Structures are given as C-alpha cells and as structure tokens.
Amino acid sequence: MPIPDSEFILNRDGSVYHLNLLPDHISETILTVGDPDRVALVSQHFDSIETQINKREFVTHVGYYKGKRIAVVSTGIGTDNIDIVLNELDALVNIDFVTREPRPVEERITLRIIRVGTSGALQPDIPLGAHLVTEHAVGLDALMQFYPLVETGLEVEVGAGIQKALQLDYRPYCVRGHDLIREQIGAGMLTGNTLTCPGFYGPQGRVLRLDLRQPDLIKQFQNFRYESAEGEFRLTNFEMETAGYYGLGRMLGHEVVSLNAIVANRATGEFATNAEQTVNDLIAKTLDRV
Numbered sequence: 265m266p267i268p269d270s271e272f273i274l275n276r277d278g279s280v281y282h283l284n285l286l287p288d289h290i291s292e293t294i295l296t297v298g299d300p301d302r303v304a305l306v307s308q309h310f311d312s313i314e315t316q317i318n319k320r321e322f323v324t325h326v327g328y329y330k331g332k333r334i335a336v337v338s339t340g341i342g343t344d345n346i347d348i349v350l351n352e353l354d355a356l357v358n359i360d361f362v363t364r365e366p367r368p369v370e371e372r373i374t375l376r377i378i379r380v381g382t383s384g385a386l387q388p389d390i391p392l393g394a395h396l397v398t399e400h401a402v403g404l405d406a407l408m409q410f411y412p413l414v415e416t417g418l419e420v421e422v423g424a425g426i427q428k429a430l431q432l433d434y435r436p437y438c439v440r441g442h443d444l445i446r447e448q449i450g451a452g453m454l455t456g457n458t459l460t461c462p463g464f465y466g467p468q469g470r471v472l473r474l475d476l477r478q479p480d481l482i483k484q485f486q487n488f489r490y491e492s493a494e495g496e497f498r499l500t501n502f503e504m505e506t507a508g509y510y511g512l513g514r515m516l517g518h519e520v521v522s523l524n525a526i527v528a529n530r531a532t533g534e535f536a537t538n539a540e541q542t543v544n545d546l547i548a549k550t551l552d553r554v
C-alpha cells in the first residue's frame with residue numbers, strides 16, 4: 265500500500281518535505297551537526313562538493329573526501345528535529361519515491377550516521393576540549409513516548425533509577441548505541457553515557473532569571489549511579505539530541521554514533537575559550553575515520 269500524501273510528504277520537485285533532498289542526493293555515510301554553519305566547516309575538507317541544498321535549518325552538502333562520498337546535514341537543536349531528520353534520511357533510502365512504498369527487507373539500506381556535536385560535561389574528570397563518544401544515551405525528552413522502542417532490562421532499570429533520583433513523573437528512556445560504529449569511529453575517545461535534555465537552560469540546571477523546580481538538579485545528575493554486572497553506570501555529559509538518534513537508529517536499523525566535543529564543564533563551572541578548535545579537531549578526526 266502506498267503511504268498517503270499527508271504522511272510521506274514530497275515537494276513539487278519530488279524532494280522529501282523538510283530536507284528538500286532527492287534519493288540521489290544522499291550517501292550512505294552521513295555526518296550530522298546541530299549548527300547549520302558547521303556544515304561548511306565539514307565540507308571545506310572535501311576534495312569536491314557535488315550538491316548543496318538547504319531549507320529551514322536543514323543544510324546539506326554532499327561531496328567526496330579522499331574518494332569516499334559523504335553527506336553532511338545540519339539538524340538544528342532538539343530531538344523533535346532528530347525525528348524529522350532520521351525519518352527523512354531513512355525515507356530517502358528505504359522508501360520507493362515512485363510507488364511510495366517501503367522497500368522490502370532484503371533491499372533495505374543501513375545508513376552510517378555520525379553526530380558531531382557540542383556537549384557539556386557533568387563530571388569533573390571530563391576535561392574541556394575532550395572528545396567523548398556516547399555508549400548509552402538517556403532521554404529526558406518525550407520522543408519515545410510515541411514509538412515502540414524496545415529497551416533491554418539494564419536500559420529500563422537505568423531509566424527507572426533516574427526517574428526515582430530526579431523524582432520525575434515519567435521514566436526516561438535509555439538506549440545503548442551501535443557497538444561496531446562506536447568502536448570504529450570513537451576509538452581512543454573518552455566513552456560516556458549522555459543525558460539528552462529537552463532544553464538548554466532549566467532541563468540542564470542553568471539558572472538565569474528563573475529558579476528550578478529542583479535546585480539540586482545538576483547534583484542529582486552527577487551523583488546518579490547504577491551498579492550492574494557490566495560495572496558502574498554514571499552520566500558523563502549532556503546535550504540535546506543523542507537519545508533521539510540512538511532510539512530511532514535502533515528502530516530503523518541504522519548504525520548511529522554520537523561524538524561530543526566537550527565545551528562546558530558543569531562540575532567546575534568552566535566554558536571553553538577555544539570551543540571552535542575542539543569542534544574542528546573532532547571534525548578532522550571523524551572524517552579520517554569514516
């Protein structure tokens with residue numbers, strides 16, 4: 265059955281609704297960045313750029329790096345945007361744009377999606393300037409309330425533990441990322457567990473003019489521990505997208521990894537003076553590993 269026009273939405277030129285891309289535009293290896301201006305910081309390393317397309321906050325450059333075809337796409341901020349980007353990237357390879365039907369299982373393509381983003385550290389031993397690869401992501405956002413994500417026993421228990429510690433009305437979701445791509449792209453980086461927050465200020469414990477409902481929120485994040493057969497689980501850093509990536513990546517069957525340039529440390533109260541350098545170094549390191 266074709267997917268109705270109101271659900272799989274194509275623009276007049278046949279491109280997918282928000283990303284504005286046609287299936288030929290995309291490659292199987294995709295770097296994603298939050299900031300639209302960061303796309304050019306990635307594609308400046310390419311030997312050649314074949315496509316540049318943008319709509320809203322979604323900027324895409326596709327080109328060749330050392331002979332390999334790579335796309336870089338900006339997502340904007342938040343897991344609501346990750347819902348758009350991952351569903352549309354998947355549609356570009358796994359839905360037939362003519363028949364509007366999902367491709368049969370044996371024809372499905374697995375994308376390699378690598379987030380290159382900034383992040384704040386929660387623990388004092390994660391220094392500014394570090395590159396951290398996410399093993400587990402914990403989502404404080406509501407995206408997975410709407411999908412049948414299957415979590416392992418450990419993931420459910422971590423989420424329940426965080427719910428109790430933070431006295432939340434709901435259980436956060438927890439998703440371990442894809443081990444192979446994490447080990448390959450993240451080799452030599454710090455490995456951590458990333459908390460994905462539905463906001464930059466209150467949900468990350470920042471106080472400007474508004475007080476927090478829980479004044480000790482940051483302490484609760486920092487002190488959370490879960491003991492399992494695999495060892496001690498702690499939250500190392502936070503940002504605003506990774507749990508959405510890992511949840512959707514697992515359900516859609518793509519290899520997804522989140523790389524974090526640590527630009528703030530909430531235990532020491534510091535913000536990096538050379539955040540751009542940390543991000544640029546992470547971009548260069550990532551391109552050499554794809």
Ligand SMILES: O=P(O)(O)O[C@H]1O[C@H](CO)[C@@H](O)[C@H]1O
Pocket residue numbers: 297298299340341342380381382383464503504505
């Ligand atoms: O640097 P990016 O990739 O945007 O990632 C982080 O920075 C933004 C907040 O400043 C959020 O998107 C957060 O996840």
Ligand SMILES: O=c1cc[nH]c(=O)[nH]1
Pocket residue numbers: 382383384385464468502503504527528
């Ligand atoms: O503290 C930080 C830094 C970058 N991005 C975030 O979401 N939080």
